[in-house]
Amino acid sequence: MIIENLRLPVLAILLVLISASVSAQSVGKEGVIIEGKVVAKETGDPLPNAFVLIRELSVWAYSDERGEFKIERIPKGRYNIDITTLGYADLTIVADAGKDIKEIVLQLEEENLEIEEITVTAVTGKSINTSSVIGPTAIRHLQPSSLADIMQLLPGALTSNPSLTSKNDISIRSVQDPGKNNARGVALFMNGSRVFNDATHFVETETDLFNTLDYRRYSTDNIESVEVLKGILSAEYGDVTSGAVLVKTKAGKSPYEIRIKADPRTKAISFSKGFYLGGERGNLNVDADFAHAYKDARSPVDIFNRTTLGITYSNTFIRNNAPLRFNANLSGYLVRNNSMVDPDVSRRDFTKRRESNIALSIYGNWQLKRSWITSLNYNLSGRFSKENFQKFSINNGLPQPTINSMSEGIREGWFTGELDEFDRRNEELPLYLSGKVSAFLNREIAGTIFRTMAGIEFNSKGNRGRGTYYTGSAPQYFRERPYSDIPFMNDISVYAEERVAGKLFGRDFEISAGARVTKMMIKGYSYKPTIDPRSNVKYSLFPYRGEGVFREITLRGGWGLMNRLPAIGLLYPAPAYIDIPLFQYRNSSSGQSLAVIQTEIVDNRLQYELKPVKTRNVEIGADIDIVGIKTRLTWFNERLKNGITDNYSYLTSSFDYYSSVTDPNASPVFREGKVWIKNNQGEYIPLDYTTYTEFKQYSTPDNRGETKKWGLEYEFDFGRIKSLNTSIILSGAYIYQLDGSPGLRREYISITDPVNNREKLPYVGIYESKAHYLTVGDGSSRFNSNLHIITNIPSIRLVISLVGQFIWVNDKWNIYDKERIYMLDNEGNRVYGDWGGERVDGTLYRNPDFYMDKNGNIRSFEDYYTTTDPDLKNRLQMLILSSSQPYYFQKSGYKPYFMANLRITKEIGNLASLSFYANNFTNSRPIMKLNTRPNAAGSRMNTEIYFGAELRLTF
Numbered sequence: 044m045i046i047e048n049l050r051l052p053v054l055a056i057l058l059v060l061i062s063a064s065v066s067a068q069s070v071g072k073e074g075v076i077i078e079g080k081v082v083a084k085e086t087g088d089p090l091p092n093a094f095v096l097i098r099e100l101s102v103w104a105y106s107d108e109r110g111e112f113k114i115e116r117i118p119k120g121r122y123n124i125d126i127t128t129l130g131y132a133d134l135t136i137v138a139d140a141g142k143d144i145k146e147i148v149l150q151l152e153e154e155n156l157e158i159e160e161i162t163v164t165a166v167t168g169k170s171i172n173t174s175s176v177i178g179p180t181a182i183r184h185l186q187p188s189s190l191a192d193i194m195q196l197l198p199g200a201l202t203s204n205p206s207l208t209s210k211n212d213i214s215i216r217s218v219q220d221p222g223k224n225n226a227r228g229v230a231l232f233m234n235g236s237r238v239f240n241d242a243t244h245f246v247e248t249e250t251d252l253f254n255t256l257d258y259r260r261y262s263t264d265n266i267e268s269v270e271v272l273k274g275i276l277s278a279e280y281g282d283v284t285s286g287a288v289l290v291k292t293k294a295g296k297s298p299y300e301i302r303i304k305a306d307p308r309t310k311a312i313s314f315s316k317g318f319y320l321g322g323e324r325g326n327l328n329v330d331a332d333f334a335h336a337y338k339d340a341r342s343p344v345d346i347f348n349r350t351t352l353g354i355t356y357s358n359t360f361i362r363n364n365a366p367l368r369f370n371a372n373l374s375g376y377l378v379r380n381n382s383m384v385d386p387d388v389s390r391r392d393f394t395k396r397r398e399s400n401i402a403l404s405i406y407g408n409w410q411l412k413r414s415w416i417t418s419l420n421y422n423l424s425g426r427f428s429k430e431n432f433q434k435f436s437i438n439n440g441l442p443q444p445t446i447n448s449m450s451e452g453i454r455e456g457w458f459t460g461e462l463d464e465f466d467r468r469n470e471e472l473p474l475y476l477s478g479k480v481s482a483f484l485n486r487e488i489a490g491t492i493f494r495t496m497a498g499i500e501f502n503s504k505g506n507r508g509r510g511t512y513y514t515g516s517a518p519q520y521f522r523e524r525p526y527s528d529i530p531f532m533n534d535i536s537v538y539a540e541e542r543v544a545g546k547l548f549g550r551d552f553e554i555s556a557g558a559r560v561t562k563m564m565i566k567g568y569s570y571k572p573t574i575d576p577r578s579n580v581k582y583s584l585f586p587y588r589g590e591g592v593f594r595e596i597t598l599r600g601g602w603g604l605m606n607r608l609p610a611i612g613l614l615y616p617a618p619a620y621i622d623i624p625l626f627q628y629r630n631s632s633s634g635q636s637l638a639v640i641q642t643e644i645v646d647n648r649l650q651y652e653l654k655p656v657k658t659r660n661v662e663i664g665a666d667i668d669i670v671g672i673k674t675r676l677t678w679f680n681e682r683l684k685n686g687i688t689d690n691y692s693y694l695t696s697s698f699d700y701y702s703s704v705t706d707p708n709a710s711p712v713f714r715e716g717k718v719w720i721k722n723n724q725g726e727y728i729p730l731d732y733t734t735y736t737e738f739k740q741y742s743t744p745d746n747r748g749e750t751k752k753w754g755l756e757y758e759f760d761f762g763r764i765k766s767l768n769t770s771i772i773l774s775g776a777y778i779y780q781l782d783g784s785p786g787l788r789r790e791y792i793s794i795t796d797p798v799n800n801r802e803k804l805p806y807v808g809i810y811e812s813k814a815h816y817l818t819v820g821d822g823s824s825r826f827n828s829n830l831h832i833i834t835n836i837p838s839i840r841l842v843i844s845l846v847g848q849f850i851w852v853n854d855k856w857n858i859y860d861k862e863r864i865y866m867l868d869n870e871g872n873r874v875y876g877d878w879g880g881e882r883v884d885g886t887l888y889r890n891p892d893f894y895m896d897k898n899g900n901i902r903s904f905e906d907y908y909t910t911t912d913p914d915l916k917n918r919l920q921m922l923i924l925s926s927s928q929p930y931y932f933q934k935s936g937y938k939p940y941f942m943a944n945l946r947i948t949k950e951i952g953n954l955a956s957l958s959f960y961a962n963n964f965t966n967s968r969p970i971m972k973l974n975t976r977p978n979a980a981g982s983r984m985n986t987e988i989y990f991g992a993e994l995r996l997t998f
Contacts, residue, residue, distance in 0.1 A: 074487075075140045078113035079147030081106045081126060090151060092295045092319070092326060093128040098169055099492060099544055100485045102410060102418060104366060105359045108322070116412050118487030120544075123169070129267070129295040129317060130154055133178070154180065156840035156950045160763060163844050163946070164772055164831055165196040165271075167758070171542070171553050171579045173274040173601070173662060173677055179267060184844065184948050186958050186993045188309055188334065190231075190258040190288065193269055198756045199776025199827065202848055202944055202962055204989040207309055207336035208345040208380070211258040215273055215286035216679065216756075218780045218823040219855075222748050224656055224686040226255040228284030228607050233261075234292055234372055235479075236404040236424035237282075242473035242504040244526055244612040245432060245511065252687050252744050253610045260376055260400070262351045264302050264313035265330035267291045274662045274679060275577050275603035278538040278557035279481060279498065284607040284658040284683065293317060294357040294370060295326050298997045306991030309336040325358025325369075344383050351376040368407040375401040391464075395433040402426040420481040420498075430471035430508075438463040438518070444624040444638035445519040455713045456638040458629065463516040471526065472508040477501065491545030496557070498538050504611065505531030524617040530566040532611045540577075551583040563608050563655075567615075567648065573655055577603030579662075587668065595668035599677075602662075606655040613653055613687065619645040619741035621694060626701040626718050626730070628711050637711045639718055643696055645741050654685040654746045673760040679753065686748020688784045693791060693807055694739045695897045699732040736897045738791050738807060747786035747812070754778035768835050775828035775849075783812055783820030783858060787892065790814030794921060798914045808891035808922040809901065811863060817889050817926045818857030822934075826852040840950035847943050850984075854936035856880070864889050882929050882975075889924045930975040937971045942985040954998060961990040 081093040089110025096103045097114065099122050104112040119141055126134040131151040138144060152158055163184040168174030175197050187193050191211035195202050199216070214225040231238040243254045272280070272287040280287050297317030304311040315330035330353045338345035353374040360367040380396040404424035411419060438459060446456035481498035506526040513521065540557025556578040563570040579601040587595040626639040664677040701718050704711055709720040711730065719727040754777055761771040787809050796802045812819035830847040859879030866874045866885055878887070895901045907919040942963040950956040966988040970981040 074116035074118055076113065076115050076143045076145070077117060077124070077138065077140060077147070078111070078145050079149060081110045081112065081128070081149045081151060083131070084150035084152045090128055090131065093126055093131075093149075093151070095149070096125045096127075098123040098125055100417070100494060101483060102485065103368075103408070104410075105362075105368070107362065116417075118485055118492055120487060120490070120492050125169070126151060129293055129297045132158055155953070156835065156842055156948065156956075157837045159835070159837060160770070161833070161835045161842050163833055163842060163948075164774075165198070167666075167675060168270055168272075170277075171555055171581050171599075172272055172277055173599075173664065174270050174272045177269045177271075182263060182266060182269070183956070183993070183995065184842065184946055184958060186304060186946075186960055186991055187263045188259075188304070188306075188311065188336070190261050190263060190269070190290070193263060194271070197271060198758055198774040198829075199754075199778065200829075201827065201850075202846070202942070202986060204962055204986050205306065205309060205991075206338075207259050207334060207347040207349070208338040208382075210255075212255055213258055213288065215271070216681065216752070216754060216776075216778065217285075218752075218778050218825045219782070219821070221782055221821060222686055222688060222784075223251075223253070223255055224683060224748055224750065225285045227253060227687075228286075228605075228656060228658070228683075229256070230280065230283040230287040231256055231258075232280075232287060232289045233374075233402075234290070234370065234404055235406045235420075235422045236402070237477055237502070238426070239475050239502070239504055240473070241532070241608075241610040242475065242506045243428075243430065243471055244506060244529070245430075245469045245471055250689075252689060253613060259347070259349065260378055260398070261290070262313060262330075262332035262334070262349070262376075264332050265292050265315050265328075265353060267293045274677070275579055275601035275660050276605065277555070278540040278559040278575065278577055279496065281500065281536050281538070281559050281561055281575065282502075282534070282606070282608055284605045284656055292353065292355065292372070293328050293330070294355050295319075295328070297328070301996045303994045303996075304334075304991065305993075306989065307340065308338065309334060309991070311335070323358070323360075323362070325356060328355040328357070329353070338382075346379075346381045348379040349376060350378075365412060366410045368409070370405070370407050372404045372406075373402070375399070392436050393434075396431070398428060398430040400426065400428040415484065416482055417485045418483045420479075420483070422477070422479045424475075424477045426473075426475040428471065428473050430469075430473070432467075432469035434465075434467040436465050436467075438465060438516075442629065443519045444627050444640060445517075445521075446622060446638075446640045446642060447517070447520075447522055448640075448642050449522065449644075451642055451644050453625065453639065453641045453716060456624075456640040458636055458638055459519055460516060463518075465516060465518055466514045467511065468514060469511045470509040471506055473506045474504070476503045491543060494542040494544075496538075496540045496542075500536040500538070501533070502535075503531055503533045505529070506611070520620060520622045522617075522620055529611060529615045532563065532565040532608075532614075534561055534563045534608060536561040547582070551586055553581045555579045561606065561608070565611070565614060568652055570652060573606040573608075573657075575604050575606055577601075577605070579603075592670055593668075594671070595666060595673075597666040599664035599666070600662060601660070603660050605658050605660070607657075608655050609653045609687070613744055614649065616647040616649075616742070619647045621645065621696075621739045621741070623698050623737075623739075625699055625732070626711070626713075628704055628709075630707055632707060635710065637713060637718070639701070639713050641698055643694060643739070645692075645694060647741060647743075649743065653687070653744065656683065656685050656687065656746075656748070658683045671762045673758075673762070675756075675758040677756045679756070681750070681752050683748070683750040685746040686750065686784070687744055688747045690743050690745045690747070691740050691789050691791070692743045693789065693895070694741065695736060695899060696739060697734055697736045699734050701730050701732045704730070735802060736805075737803065738897065740791055745786070747784040747788070748782075749785055750780065750782050752778060752780040768837070770831075770833045770835075772831040772833070773828060774831070775826070777824070777826040777852075779824045781820060781822050781858065785812055785819075788812065788814050789895070792921065797917045797921060804918060804921055805897050806918060806922060807895040809893040809895060810889075810891045810924075811860065814891075815924070816857075817864065817887060817924050817931060819860045819863075820858035822854075822856045822858050824852055824854045825850070842948050844946045845943065846946070847941060848985075849939065849941045851939045852936065854934050856934040857932050859932045860889070863892075879932050880934055882933055883931070884929050886925050886927045887931065891922050894919060894922060933975045935973045935975040937973065937984065940967075940969060940971065940984045942967045954996065956995045956997075958993045958995070959990070960992075961988070962986055963988045964990070 093106040165175040188205040212226040270289040296319040311334035313332040317328045332351040334349040336347040406422040409419040442458040479500040484495045508526040538559035542555040544553040559575040562572045584596040621643045629636045661680040667674040718730040759773040828849040948958040972981040
């Protein structure tokens with residue numbers, strides 16, 4: 044079955060490779076050579092292990108002990124060559140490779156603050172795909188505590204104070220993320236290895252449908268660079284809908300480095316060192332980190348500890364023929380997060396989390412340089428975690444009837460104890476295995492460069508943990524369900540992409556087009572393959588030149604589809620146990636008690652296939668350089684469909700509720716499936732009961748989530764004012780976003796039946812999008828700017844950046860449904876209109892579309908208006924939603940507000956550097972009121988003033 048599903052995609056990729064191989068025969072062994080030497084600019088000393096990359100072709104070489112490198116069989120053309128190595132500033136040169144280039148000397152400047160131009164912000168990525176790159180100098184200047192902190196350097200992002208005592212999410216191009224579908228759609232890659240959490244099942248709150256990655260786990264001190272991919276990603280990246288974060292850790296020779304960080308809530312220390320093993324034995328990098336954070340220094344209520352360790356071996360083999368780059372990274376972390384409700388009241392009410400992780404990844408590139416294949420990327424990885432959760436509490440309530448039967452029926456239960464100690468535990472043992480191979484072929488035909496990529500990827504994930512359990516007493520109706528009962532989920536992907544670069548009408552152009560096909564495999568489901576077509580294009584109207592008025596105008600665009608597979612826990616939820624106490628009796632004098640409970644079990648595994656979340660992305664952009672002012676504009680339009688949302692299903696059952704017993708001599712017993720009590724003569728007789736038919740609810744998540752958004756990201760680099768050693772950069776974004784969940788949502792309102800006050804309402808309302816709320820969705824928009832004023836004084840090795848954050852628009856509103864929302868006129872007739880965005884004096888109403896009775900029959904709610912049965916009308920009236928808030932559908936927001944952040948880095952020779960930051964250092968926190976509610980209480984804007992410092996020692 045798997046072969047059948049993948050046959051056509053594989054054949055298509057084979058055709059691409061065969062055609063590429065045939066066209067490559069005309070190239071044969073032809074091509075040019077680029078060779079030279081990499082040296083330190085200040086001393087002229089050779090730099091071994093420098094990475095020399097031809098960007099357009101992804102072919103490379105590492106310099107040897109003499110700093111020499113050689114790249115062969117390069118198609119003729121004009122290329123960007125990037126040279127990087129640890130401890131030195133990146134260098135990019137443009138080479139016209141019409142013939143062999145030999146004895147070129149590439150001079151790298153030592154990476155310190157003596158360099159004239161320092162980059163402490165995110166810069167535009169060098170790929171055709173939209174991305175932002177944050178380098179090591181920018182990371183050190185920012186002084187982040189987790190990967191999530193780094194994201195505030197992106198255009199349109201807002202400043203946030205570091206917080207390690209609460210979960211750190213990452214969302215991309217989003218004002219808000221009510222269902223967490225954006226955060227779940229962000230992929231994290233560490234040195235090319237995907238970091239998943241789809242096999243983690245435990246969620247602390249019932250409102251969470253799934254887990255998202257917690258970026259507190261990862262230290263930032265050993266990071267060489269972070270690239271954030273946005274918009275339309277290459278076909279190489281799958282199972283992603285919002286974007287990707289690519290983290291590259293240090294590999295290569297580097298000095299001993301110790302970092303000490305401190306801010307009001309976090310203390311951290313890290314160590315790293317890159318050892319050059321000499322000759323051709325490669326390099327060994329070692330790093331370690333410890334962070335201790337607390338929510339409030341005055342009270343140990345929330346405490347977080349993180350310890351990380353990493354070892355990386357890197358080397359290049361077969362240097363003179365087919366260079367093979369080999370990297371092996373062994374890393375791990377230990378995270379502890381403890382919290383107490385209130386230690387002054389009780390130290391026996393606490394929560395503890397402990398997570399240990401070990402990961403091994405082997406990755407690299409093989410420059411085969413054959414006529415049918417240029418190079419091969421490979422990545423093999425495995426991750427194993429042990430995650431433990433403990434919540435200890437004291438039962439302060441009255442004893443409650445309970446049972447833990449794993450089968451249906453009516454049974455005798457028992458009561459929970461008074462002051463029971465509930466020691467809740469959860470054990471997760473998630474395991475992830477991944478393998479990925481990508482093949483590349485470069486060729487030149489009539490001055491046009493073709494670069495073909497094809498690859499295959501396999502992922503396997505599962506959890507062998509015990510799940511949730513209790514040591515000792517358990518709360519009401521608890522059942523244990525081992526995670527090891529849940530099968531592993533596997534997926535296999537094939538992908539191909541063609542990139543073409545050349546001249547069109549005498550101007551440079553680049554096009555990429557590809558597709559990715561993924562087949563998910565898990566027991567009990569039969570998923571069809573997902574297909575993700577993606578394309579990007581770039582065209583230079585005016586190629587870059589360093590003088591004149593119009594120095595560059597480049598247009599960009601892209602379109603693509605991306606899918607995110609469902610998490611395992613959503614496909615295999617625990618069975619729903621519906622326990623109804625039919626009879627309860629407790630005699631405090633005699634100590635006698637009896638609980639009779641009816642149990643019904645629903646196999647909560649979905650009776651339908653939960654669809655992968657899908658996004659459709661469109662981008663149009665322009666890169667413009669006018670008299671040295673560089674402008675980058677990116678308009679995007681994204682639509683997310685099939686987002687995971689909550690919904691409910693209902694079981695209708697009859698229950699025999701026994702009459703209450705107050706006679707202390709009744710001595711009730713349960714036998715022969717009934718409750719018996721003693722009469723006045725001391726004889727046992729059956730106890731009377733009344734039969735009721737009721738709805739019982741259980742969760743069934745679905746794919747109703749939908750997000751529509753568009754926006755404009757902008758960056759203006761005004762260049763460097765040489766007389767002031769100051770650069771000015773203005774960046775930001777406008778985002779307009781609509782979040783909804785179109786489709787029918789079932790909701791039972793557990794209220795007393797207005798006709799029979801002994802029973803509950805006998806109908807379930809079936810509403811469009813949302814229940815309980817008049818609105819059918821949420822709207823939001825934000826327009827913000829960040830003004831960076833960066834002053835670098837090379838003579839004293841000092842850089843100061845002042846960042847002004849301006850929020851011009853920050854609006855939210857409830858989405859109006861003009862087809863369902865109405866008012867009543869004086870005669871009680873419905874009056875529909877479009878009152879969205881308006882202030883409405885009066886009551887607005889929204890009806891359910893349908894209702895369901897206890898027999899499972901679903902009928903139109905129009906029965907409310909056509910029925911002649913007064914009882915039915917009274918009951919259906921209870922399902923109508925209403926609101927008298929005049930501002931309910933008005934767009935609410937605040938006047939513009941701003942704050943200023945300060946960051947300073949000072950190097951003390953080559954031995955030390957001291958960095959300091961102060962967020963909102965003017966403590967601008969005005970109290971502002973919503974424009975729709977001028978008489979209501981206001982809210983404080985901006986983050987609280989916050990500061991921190993870092994000492995970095997190198998030797």
